[in-house]
Amino acid sequence: MTAETLVAATARPRRAPTGRLLASELRWMLRRPRTLIGLGLLALVPVLAGIGLSIATGDGSGPAGEGLAAIIGGNGLLLPIFVLFLSLPLLLPLLSAVWAADGLAGETANGTLRGLLVAPVGRARLLAVKAFGVAALSFVAVVVVTVVGLITGLITLGGGGMISLSGTTLSLGDSLARIGLVMLLVTFQTWAVGAVALAISACTEHPLVVVSSVLAGLITFQVFSLFSALDWLQPFLLTSAWDPLANVISDPIPWQPLWESTGLAACYLLIGLSLALWRVTTKDS
Amino acid sequence: MNGRRVTVAAAAAGVLTGVAGLGVLAMPAGAGPAPVLPEIDAQSLVESVLTTEPAAFGGTVDVNNDLGIPAISGVPQLSDGVSSVRMWTDGQDRVRVSLPGSQTERTFVDDGENSWLWNSADQTVTKFPHGEAPEQQSGEQQLDPVAAARQAVALVQETSDVAVDGTARVAGRAAYELVLTPKPDERTVLREVRVAVDAELRIPLRFSVFTNGTAEPAAQIAFSELNVGPQDAGLFTFTPPAGAKVDEGAKDAEQPTREEAEKALGEVAPQVVGDGWDTVLVVNAPLDAIVPQDAGEDSRPERGPRPEGEQFDPRALLAQLGKPVSGEWGSGTLITTKVGAAVVAEDGRVALGAVPEQVLVEALGQTK
Structure with a gap:
């Protein structure tokens, strides 16, 4: 939210139109150089992965790696899905944590949140605008x-229809539909991380704390999944929702694990947003 | 301010809902109340299972394994934990089975003419002709299926008590619970085997093995999802994808001929000691013969480190898995799981069965 909108909003006592708030927030975030640099670096990941995998599979010496990489040779339509799954454990959460940190903790650090809290915008609406900004940029990143x-x-890899994990060759339309589905699923998982990051962001005035605690949390979750003694904890960890997403490129799609993953992310999303709302509402202005 | 209080209450409710949601997701799905079904006696239930017509269905089978068998690479369904298998059948001879792993999948398709095995981990397809063997054995076993079923039931009843123990709901379908309990004089580590039989189709929906002293099954194979009815015909066809290595050599070169198979069987020389629940199988399996040549090549256990770059030593592995035992029959390594045990003797004999150590050792003493 720019200074002009603030001034304009205080000049007239009526509520600021939501659409304008959202557009302003988004414009503001997209103008930050770090956002653009982050997105630009993210765009390098598929390029590097594509070139690397085409070199690895080019000599016909067999699979390029484990898991999805094993079927990626000559299977160019799989690359976006491969890279999305590659970015999901760290890169996408990192970006959404940075944006969430800027949203509340960053504004507090700059002293600008105070202005926003006294503006004629309800605090719930303020949080909604911030959450929208994080969500929209996460989607843009995906x-x-x-x-x-x-x-x-x-x-780099070429190929026609996508080859599924089950060994079937999908039609072009089906392939694109699955890419779209992975986009939605991955975006939703990123939103869950972003919501938790917003909650932390509402509690601190140091953006760095937000980013580092989100990263620490993710790494801890992934370490937990290495110990079989902690198996009982698995169903509660957000990171455990990410492996089953590969079911999208199984044929036919088993929907149950996808629903479970999305349900888990929805719980984190709800908890994160609720905690953020709680904190923002009770914050002294 | 009232509005603020409402918002805080809503936020608290949101947190609670989210936490409750996590709990619900983590909980295994409840089976629901047991259905009410007409009474049936065990005899006719077993007969109906053995004589039922195969039906077309598609479903997911969850394998819940608590046997204590060490992880076997590539086949997560065998190692401890929960895994699933997806399968479809048209009720005749066309079948599709998927074994999902971690971001990999093995798919088996039998289209009625050819069988295909796809492994996404190395992008290979193995093709072999559909069932040659089954036709050849028909002569000796052309029995009335009902009579054969009766025989089978009688055979089972010699060593077990068979009973119908109420009803259950499995994968949303009503089922009878059939319980097989070993007779008191059977020397086995198993307590009972429960089979949930679909009330309508008479196919087993759930198979659980219980051992002495535990309330949870040591192994359970159960449908978690079952759609009965004709399945999409496209599921039963398979076209090797572009770029996949298709291995058709299985038919000519690699498939062992009958003589070779018999020779191999002769070398292994399986002997059966005992009957019923305390059956012990004794085979000759010299360690050096059964160690796969490429062991350690593409095998990677799900968890834990793996001796890399070292010579794969089966004896070291055995020593790790079991404990040494010895007696008049010789010496060897005893490996115990929850549902049974195996003794790998130094002289290459292997005895295994769902029995305590004592019975295995006796069996080894009785055989050469």
């Missing part, structure tokens, strides 16, 4: 990865 991945995949 779109960037997907589009660059798709183009790189078709150029």
